[in-house]
Amino acid sequence: MTEKAIQDYYPDDIAVCYGCGRHNPVGLGIKTYWDGSEGTCRFTPRDDHLAYPGVIYGGLIACLVDCHSIGTAVAAAHDAEGRDPETGLLILFFTARLEIDYIAPTPAGTELFLAARVEEAGPRKSVISCTVHANDVLCAKARIVAVRKRD
Amino acid sequence: MTEKAIQDYYPDDIAVCYGCGRHNPVGLGIKTYWDGSEGTCRFTPRDDHLAYPGVIYGGLIACLVDCHSIGTAVAAAHDAEGRDPETGLLILFFTARLEIDYIAPTPAGTELFLAARVEEAGPRKSVISCTVHANDVLCAKARIVAVRKRD
Numbered sequence: 001m002t003e004k005a006i007q008d009y010y011p012d013d014i015a016v017c018y019g020c021g022r023h024n025p026v027g028l029g030i031k032t033y034w035d036g037s038e039g040t041c042r043f044t045p046r047d048d049h050l051a052y053p054g055v056i057y058g059g060l061i062a063c064l065v066d067c068h069s070i071g072t073a074v075a076a077a078h079d080a081e082g083r084d085p086e087t088g089l090l091i092l093f094f095t096a097r098l099e100i101d102y103i104a105p106t107p108a109g110t111e112l113f114l115a116a117r118v119e120e121a122g123p124r125k126s127v128i129s130c131t132v133h134a135n136d137v138l139c140a141k142a143r144i145v146a147v148r149k150r151d
Numbered sequence: 152m153t154e155k156a157i158q159d160y161y162p163d164d165i166a167v168c169y170g171c172g173r174h175n176p177v178g179l180g181i182k183t184y185w186d187g188s189e190g191t192c193r194f195t196p197r198d199d200h201l202a203y204p205g206v207i208y209g210g211l212i213a214c215l216v217d218c219h220s221i222g223t224a225v226a227a228a229h230d231a232e233g234r235d236p237e238t239g240l241l242i243l244f245f246t247a248r249l250e251i252d253y254i255a256p257t258p259a260g261t262e263l264f265l266a267a268r269v270e271e272a273g274p275r276k277s278v279i280s281c282t283v284h285a286n287d288v289l290c291a292k293a294r295i296v297a298v299r300k301r302d
Contacts, residue, residue: 016201018208026199048177050167057169058246059214066210095209098251 005031006039006075007067009085010092019067030064032071032116036079039072041114049108056106061132061140064114066095069128069144072116077148080121093126097145106132106139124148156182157190157226158218160236161243170218181215183222183267187230190223192265200259207257212283212291215265217246220279220295223267228299231272244277248296257283257290275299 007020007030015021020030032039043064051057070093077091078084106112116130125147132140158171158181166172171181183190194215202208221244228242229235257263267281276298283291 014203016199016204018200018202019210021201024199024201048167048175049169050172050175051169052165053167057214058249059170059210059217062213062217062249063208063210066213095253097253098209098213098249100249102246102248 005033006071007031019063030067032068034075039116041068042111044111054108056108058102065130065142068114069116069130070146073126073128073146076118092149093146096147100140100142102140104137104139106134110134157222158182160241170214181218183219185226190267192219193262195262205259207259209253216281216293219265220267220281221297224277224279224297227269243300244297247298251291251293253291255288255290257285261285
């Protein structure tokens with residue numbers, strides 16, 4: 001699962017998400033890589049993804065955190081249940097709640113690094129934590145409540 | 152203040168926000184109208200602003216809530232202090248914390264309606280609540296902590 005992003009396994013008929021759907025031609029193309037304990041994502045904002053000159057838009061940070069945390073929940077659930085996302089029905093999650101603390105202005109002109117972990121995994125609900133760093137500075141931290149789609 | 156959106160008063164040199172900056176040619180163009188007690192915003196998502204087919208992307212909802220709540224905080228602060236945003240230095244706020252509960256899937260193909268109120272207004276920090284409706288159905292509710300830029 002480390003070579004392919006989890007979003008690359010999302011079913012063709014639903015992979016239209018503006019944040020991370022591979023079938024959305026104008027979307028952000030967010031990709032989550034799972035290493036067995038953590039989901040990571042690297043993303044370089046566009047020049048127009050600004051809040052103020054030199055500072056990245058907080059709404060973009062919310063988009064990144066949302067899709068990457070859901071991707072991490074999906075990948076972790078497959079791992080925990082010994083299910084291969086390559087085969088069979090994918091386990092899917094929806095965002096029920098998103099909390100973000102903006103800790104420092106996110107600088108423009110640099111790659112962002114997101115790391116997410118599953119803090120709680122219940123039968124129906126998972127809680128994911130996610131951090132956003134730019135140049136090794138913590139810019140935002142988030143907590144996401146994800147609800148599992150019945151499969 | 153009801154005819155002109157509060158974002159139309161943002162200073163030229165900083166009005167580049169992807170969410171609401173009038174000098175961002177590819178941005179969302181979010182506009183907040185203040186009536187003295189509430190900020191309202193109407194926004195029709197693009198066809199590509201999807202999470203799944205037929206459902207609007209939660210990251211877009213976060214963008215709308217963020218800029219509209221900040222706009223409401225700015226407008227309310229001018230009102231509370233009897234300052235005219237048409238003249239002089241604008242009171243500005245930054246998002247410090249964003250919390251969103253996604254209550255129902257937001258349907259695609261319809262205009263969204265946001266309403267925001269200032270719940271607490273301190274000298275440095277304001278708390279804003281915001282709801283997102285589609286076709287009179289409550290799809291999301293949010294709480295934003297906004298920090299005032301020293302002016």
